[in-house]
Amino acid sequence: GAVVSQHPSWVICKSGTSVKIECRSLDFQATTMFWYRQFPKQSLMLMATSNEGSKATYEQGVEKDKFLINHASLTLSTLTVTSAHPEDSSFYICSADGTSGYTGELFFGEGSRLTVL
Amino acid sequence: GENVEQHPSTLSVQEGDSAVIKCTYSDSASNYFPWYKQELGKRPQLIIDIRSNVGEKKDQRIAVTLNKTAKHFSLHITETQPEDSAVYFCAAGKGGSNYKLTFGKGTLLTVNP
Numbered sequence: 001g002a003v004v005s006q007h008p009s010w011v012i013c014k015s016g017t018s019v020k021i022e023c024r025s026l027d028f029q030a031t032t033m034f035w036y037r038q039f040p041k042q043s044l045m046l047m048a049t050s051n052e053g054s055k056a057t058y059e060q061g062v063e064k065d066k067f068l069i070n071h072a073s074l075t076l077s078t079l080t081v082t083s084a085h086p087e088d089s090s091f092y093i094c095s096a097d098g099t100s101g102y103t104g105e106l107f108f109g110e111g112s113r114l115t116v117l
Numbered sequence: 118g119e120n121v122e123q124h125p126s127t128l129s130v131q132e133g134d135s136a137v138i139k140c141t142y143s144d145s146a147s148n149y150f151p152w153y154k155q156e157l158g159k160r161p162q163l164i165i166d167i168r169s170n171v172g173e174k175k176d177q178r179i180a181v182t183l184n185k186t187a188k189h190f191s192l193h194i195t196e197t198q199p200e201d202s203a204v205y206f207c208a209a210g211k212g213g214s215n216y217k218l219t220f221g222k223g224t225l226l227t228v229n230p
Contacts, residue, residue, distance in 0.1 A: 032216070034217065034218075041225075042219050042222070042223070042225050043206060043221065044161070044206065044220045045220075046217055046218070046220075049217055051220070075212045076201075081143075093160060093161075097216070105151065105163050105166065106151070106163070106218060107163075108160040108161050110160050110162060111159075111160055113157075
């Protein structure tokens with residue numbers, strides 16, 4: 001199947017700093033990527049849909065100025081958590097549709113565990 | 118928007134028994150229903166999926182059934198093994214320019230040896 005790679009797998013930062021997480025599709029082109037957030041023992045909550053070459057679509061309640069998403073190429077999307085605070089600590093996972101166009105299987109990255117001190 | 122309910126939240130079975138997890142969805146336009154398995158600290162992995170034009174799909178010990186009229190779908194795991202222990206998520210989605218998947222809250226399955 002298609003491979004999605006996410007980096008870094010874990011990061012610790014100080015409150016007030018910004019953190020960038022990268023999501024790459026290694027063997028396919030992903031027009032659309034999705035960013036999820038997962039708290040311990042909870043479900044995957046969609047934060048935003050990242051579209052190559054255009055602005056991301058954010059879910060209700062997600063601050064677009066805090067969670068900056070850039071999808072500059074068909075194989076790379078980035079999520080930047082700006083001015084991070086302890087409540088932003090979470091597991092962030094990206095995914096991409098392995099079949100362009102219609103609904104298809106989502107392939108997930110390894111996830112990035114963010115801890116804000 | 119779509120709302121997916123998943124039950125039970127936890128399920129404990131003996132090795133060799135069957136496990137059933139049920140989900141309901143609210144948007145009748147949803148037409149894609151995957152199931153993901155997530156082990157602790159790892160990424161979700163697709164284990165089986167079904168589309169709205171099919172009522173049942175089976176892959177070895179895993180099967181999924183879909184009832185479009187009632188808007189519910191279920192995951193069936195037979196002859197469970199300890200390595201089946203994980204969190205299972207159902208999801209519902211639909212195609213088009215606004216494609217996205219909405220996930221259920223997950224079921225923690227524990228298979229006791």
